[in-house]
Amino acid sequence: xxxxxxxxxxxxxxxxxxxxxxxxxxxxxxxxxxxxxxxxxxxxxxxxxxxxxxxxxxxxxxxxxxxxxxxxxxxxxxxxxxxxxxxxxxxxxxxxxxxxxxxxxxxxxxxxxxxxxxxxxxxxxxxxxxxxxxxxxxxxxxxxxxxxxxxxxxxxxxxxxxxxxxxxxxxxxxxxxxxxxxxxxxxxxxxxxxxxxxxxxxxxxxxxxxxxxxxxxxxxxxxxxxxxxxxxxxxxxxxxxxxxxxxxxxxxxxxxxxxxxxxxxxxxxxxxxxxxxxxxxxxxxxxxxxxxxxxxxxxx
Amino acid sequence: xxxxxxxxxxxxxxxxxxxxxxxxxxxxxxxxxxxxxxxxxxxxxxxxxxxxxxxxxxxxxxxxxxxxxxxxxxxxxxxxxxxxxxxxxxxxxxxxxxxxxxxxxxxxxxxxxxxxxxxxxxxxxxxxxxxxxxxxxxxxxxxxxxxxxxxxxxxxxxxxxxxxxxxxxxxxxxxxxxxxxxxxxxxxxxxxxxxxxxxxxxxxxxxxxxxxxxxxxxxxxxxxxxxxxxxxxxxxxxxxxxxxxxxxxxxxxxxxxxxxxxxxxxxxxxxxxxxxxxxxxxxxxxxxxxxxxxxxxxxxxxxxxxxxxxxxxxxxxxxxxxxxxxxxxxxxxxxxxxxxxxxxxxxxxxxxxxxxxxxxxxxxxxxxxxxxxxxxxxxxxxxxxxxxxxxxxxxxxxxxxxxxxxxxxxxxxxxxxxxxxxxxxxxxxxxxxxxxxxxxxxxxxxxxxxxxxxxxxxxxxxxxxxxxxxxxxxxxxxxxxxxxxxxxxxxx
Numbered sequence: 001x002x003x004x005x006x007x008x009x010x011x012x013x014x015x016x017x018x019x020x021x022x023x024x025x026x027x028x029x030x031x032x033x034x035x036x037x038x039x040x041x042x043x044x045x046x047x048x049x050x051x052x053x054x055x056x057x058x059x060x061x062x063x064x065x066x067x068x069x070x071x072x073x074x075x076x077x078x079x080x081x082x083x084x085x086x087x088x089x090x091x092x093x094x095x096x097x098x099x100x101x102x103x104x105x106x107x108x109x110x111x112x113x114x115x116x117x118x119x120x121x122x123x124x125x126x127x128x129x130x131x132x133x134x135x136x137x138x139x140x141x142x143x144x145x146x147x148x149x150x151x152x153x154x155x156x157x158x159x160x161x162x163x164x165x166x167x168x169x170x171x172x173x174x175x176x177x178x179x180x181x182x183x184x185x186x187x188x189x190x191x192x193x194x195x196x197x198x199x200x201x202x203x204x205x206x207x208x209x210x211x212x213x214x215x216x217x218x219x220x221x222x223x224x225x226x227x228x229x230x231x232x233x234x235x236x237x238x239x240x241x242x243x244x245x246x247x248x249x250x251x252x253x254x255x256x257x258x259x260x261x262x263x264x265x266x267x268x269x270x271x272x273x274x275x276x277x278x279x280x281x282x283x284x285x286x287x288x289x290x291x292x293x294x295x296x297x298x299x300x
Numbered sequence: 301x302x303x304x305x306x307x308x309x310x311x312x313x314x315x316x317x318x319x320x321x322x323x324x325x326x327x328x329x330x331x332x333x334x335x336x337x338x339x340x341x342x343x344x345x346x347x348x349x350x351x352x353x354x355x356x357x358x359x360x361x362x363x364x365x366x367x368x369x370x371x372x373x374x375x376x377x378x379x380x381x382x383x384x385x386x387x388x389x390x391x392x393x394x395x396x397x398x399x400x401x402x403x404x405x406x407x408x409x410x411x412x413x414x415x416x417x418x419x420x421x422x423x424x425x426x427x428x429x430x431x432x433x434x435x436x437x438x439x440x441x442x443x444x445x446x447x448x449x450x451x452x453x454x455x456x457x458x459x460x461x462x463x464x465x466x467x468x469x470x471x472x473x474x475x476x477x478x479x480x481x482x483x484x485x486x487x488x489x490x491x492x493x494x495x496x497x498x499x500x501x502x503x504x505x506x507x508x509x510x511x512x513x514x515x516x517x518x519x520x521x522x523x524x525x526x527x528x529x530x531x532x533x534x535x536x537x538x539x540x541x542x543x544x545x546x547x548x549x550x551x552x553x554x555x556x557x558x559x560x561x562x563x564x565x566x567x568x569x570x571x572x573x574x575x576x577x578x579x580x581x582x583x584x585x586x587x588x589x590x591x592x593x594x595x596x597x598x599x600x601x602x603x604x605x606x607x608x609x610x611x612x613x614x615x616x617x618x619x620x621x622x623x624x625x626x627x628x629x630x631x632x633x634x635x636x637x638x639x640x641x642x643x644x645x646x647x648x649x650x651x652x653x654x655x656x657x658x659x660x661x662x663x664x665x666x667x668x669x670x671x672x673x674x675x676x677x678x679x680x681x682x683x684x685x686x687x688x689x690x691x692x693x694x695x696x697x698x699x700x701x702x703x704x705x706x707x708x709x710x711x712x713x714x715x716x717x718x719x720x721x722x723x724x725x726x727x728x729x730x731x732x733x734x735x736x737x738x739x740x741x742x743x744x745x746x747x748x749x750x751x752x753x754x755x756x757x758x759x760x761x762x763x764x765x766x767x768x769x770x771x772x773x774x775x776x777x778x779x780x781x782x783x784x785x786x787x788x789x790x791x792x
Contacts, residue, residue, distance in 0.1 A: 160408045167405055170396045177392035178402070178453075179377055179409025274497070291396060 009134035014250035015243060016142050017208060021046065021200035023242025024145045025151050025224035027235045028196025034156060034233060035189035036169035037086060038093050041100025042197045043221025046079045049201030054122045054212040055115060067206040076191050083190030087183050090296045091218030094124045102199065110213060111264015122212040132270045139207045142145040149239040165189060172297035182297055195219065206225070219273065226280045231289045244279065248272040304368065305329040306492055307461060312362035314348055316792050322348045323516045327499055330461060330492050333737055335483060336493040337503045340513035341726050346496045350463045354386040357380040381410070385454030386463040388403055391446050397440030399432055406453050425458035428485055443590070444475030451482060455491070460487060468502060468612040471785030472590050500529040537727050553581030554616070556715045556746030557602065562611035564597050571597040573770040574611070579715065584737065584747040586761030588786050591752045594770040599719055599750055615715060629657030632713025636720040638700050642766060644693030648685050649674045650704055651692045656708035677706035682732070698729035705733060715746045721758060721784065734760055754783060767789055
């Protein structure tokens with residue numbers, strides 16, 4: 001099976017479009033985790049946002065803006081909910097996240113049945129046209145994701161607000177004593193993480209795939225979490241990590257088109273996941289993990 | 301001294317919801333540019349009084365007047381904005397960030413931007429004559445430097461009143477001297493310093509005035525003008541505090557605990573770099589040193605909780621590889637942190653039984669046996685508790701410690717490892733526990749005393765070894781061990 005130069009260009013562009021949900025979600029989660037809040041419910045948030053975006057698209061008579069806004073909003077609300085549960089109610093961060101995932105898995109199926117009369121998928125959505133490179137459609141979210149990575153890096157490392165946020169994830173007690181409103185920062189960070197996951201979910205359904213299908217996220221929320229660890233909580237490296245994962249996803253899809261076989265094609269679909277495992281196992285950056293990550297902060 | 305106080309606290313009382321009276325009708329004045337010591341035992345209310353001034357605790361009654369205006373704080377930040385800052389015993393700095401970043405967080409909370417913060421810090425460093433490495437990570441700095449960062453933080457934030465809470469508890473003797481000169485400098489700049497401590501010599505050395513608190517009441521406020529330490533001790537305790545007597549010792553017997561060239565890694569960092577020591581039957585070996593210089597790892601390795609990469613731990617010649625070995629060979633432990641061994645919500649009797657029956661082969665336990673154990677601890681160790689069924693967390697710190705010490709001592713270990721055995725205890729209990737360790741040694745028990753309290757180590761030990769940076773930097777015999785000599789070894 002010869003690969004031509006044109007194929008390689010197409011593959012690269014596909015990698016960029018495939019990296020968006022994994023990367024954007026990871027970038028949001030880096031902000032959350034830098035403030036000490038871990039959300040393993042990102043997968044669930046993406047799933048609910050993907051469904052909501054398609055629903056809003058149809059209800060608004062075919063507006064992508066409405067779809068994206070709805071996805072972002074539901075993500076923000078769920079991030080906020082997670083934040084309230086773990087920050088104010090001192091709920092276990094893992095349990096709250098698992099709850100989100102389980103709820104999303106069930107709710108989206110029920111929602112699909114209610115709106116579209118079947119358990120599996122929505123009718124197709126007209127995907128938005130933006131620009132085309134190497135014969136591949138490129139969504140506006142591709143440049144947005146890259147910009148977001150740079151912006152979040154600048155925020156965390158170059159602004160006073162970012163410094164204050166980082167202090168919360170490392171040592172909330174000292175941060176509080178130095179005048180940082182720990183709870184408010186954590187809630188805001190959790191909401192931002194949710195919003196980015198929501199945007200990613202909306203992208204998946206109304207942009208990348210073009211409809212809502214059952215379990216459309218296919219573990220991307222978890223890969224995003226892996227990407228956070230891979231990046232060592234650095235949004236710029238998360239862009240790189242996202243591109244690598246995106247590349248393997250594109251490669252799997254590409255190879256599937258080339259091969260006619262069916263059994264092998266399932267095996268190929270596992271490439272991005274196996275690559276994730278290997279990458280995370282190889283790059284372990286234990287030292288950079290926010291010190292107070294995942295632990296509730298109780299004021300004296 | 302100016303005629304009007306900068307801060308005046310009048311008739312301050314604090315009663316907690318459970319009826320505990322922490323403070324009763326306390327008056328406290330602070331004049332500009334004075335060093336005012338607050339002296340008292342643990343639980344006398346010194347820190348509570350200052351946390352009220354700092355806005356962390358609301359008083360039940362009384363008023364606070366700052367610069368002739370009555371104030372009501374809703375939190376520490378009201379106090380900080382009014383120029384009152386507090387440096388805690390445990391510093392409130394983010395260790396993963398640099399000094400500069402920490403200062404920026406604090407000053408940005410006061411509404412300063414980056415450039416303003418930098419010039420404020422530079423100005424404060426100059427005024428104080430303090431050099432701190434701004435780009436260093438706080439976690440990499442020694443405690444004395446961190447404390448200077450805290451002081452710098454407060455002063456660059458415009459503090460006119462600085463409250464230092466037990467400021468010397470984590471410092472080496474050299475760092476203590478450095479702190480004293482910073483306090484002098486603060487005074488000359490017109491900053492008022494409240495110095496909270498229970499150490500008498502520090503008080504006579506550094507203060508202009510002294511307020512002594514006992515059980516939540518002011519017993520005296522005096523000028524530091526020929527006041528003797530004995531007089532202060534009497535005021536603080538209410539009776540003359542005598543040094544705990546040491547029972548007559550036998551000649552030390554066989555080697556009970558032998559630690560040979562112990563090297564321990566924790567997370568890849570070498571925490572013990574070849575430690576050797578021997579404790580013989582009938583003697584107390586004291587381990588002195590600033591907390592965090594390998595003492596914790598040494599104790600864990602002796603208990604068999606940490607596996608050394610090199611060297612060995614022997615009890616009467618037999619190797620210790622697990623806590624099971626340690627107990628089986630006759631070891632006993634009084635851990636440095638009571639909360640590590642006591643289950644706060646379980647009863648006094650249950651907790652005592654846990655400790656007493658450690659390493660025992662007993663399968664079932666009757667309530668009668670628990671009750672008998674409780675009675676014995678109560679009688680022999682003067683435990684004050686409502687009964688064997690009361691949750692241990694309800695007892696005072698001193699009585700909790702008696703449960704730990706009593707149960708462990710009754711078990712009859714032949715080697716006792718005691719880590720900070722009197723930390724946080726009142727004077728009476730402290731004296732009791734120290735007397736007990738001394739008695740045990742007289743009866744032939746080998747005692748390894750690991751304590752950050754230098755006075756305690758010097759008072760009790762037959763021999764003293766000093767730990768610094770994961771090594772033993774020296775050994776001194778009883779007569780030879782002076783605070784100065786130990787101090788030099790602590791910084792070695």
